[in-house]
Amino acid sequence: MNVELLLNDILLDLFNYFGGIDLLHAFYDLNFRFNFLLYNESQMYRFNFCSMLKRDFHMIYQQRLSVITDRIIRLSLSEHEETSKQINLFDSYLLSFKERVDELINSFRSSFWTDEHQ
Template identity: 60%
Template sequence: MDFELLPNEILLDLFDYFDGIDLLRAFYSLNYRFNDLLYNQFRLYRFNFSSISKRDFDMICQQHLPFITQRVISLSLTDNYNIPEQANLFLS
């Protein structure tokens, strides 16, 4: 069975098990349907930026967050060696 043939309701239920970063990495840009599910129908994003690269952090913050800001229910930032001053970068 093709994963893409699953109904939207099942895909949205599966999305609940992913951190927002992994969810966007795995499913964004697969096709129009997945982009629509992620940006317009999925409701509960959780982001844990504690172990993400600077490149991925910038990509999520610049390309995705502006479209899903109202649906982020959890956000975790850190000040570690990967991205020093992460909170300040996030706010800018």
């Protein structure tokens, strides 16, 4: 059976069995449909970078994470010699993530305040 024949809902369920790294390596850039599903708003990601080589970490960090920051639900980092500086790299990344969360909270508060007092 060809995996491309599966319905989108089945593929999205299947994606839940993959960690973020494996999911991106296996399905990213196969075709437009897979890319669309990978960046679907309902797709959540779990990343474990602890045993990842530094060059692979940089590739995923620089090319993929900026697009899915709001959908990362678990993140594991390491400071081992082979994977050094992961936490330092994420300092700047987490700052932008925190800013996005703050914007979302402020937006929610604004709409709540407006709805509550009309």
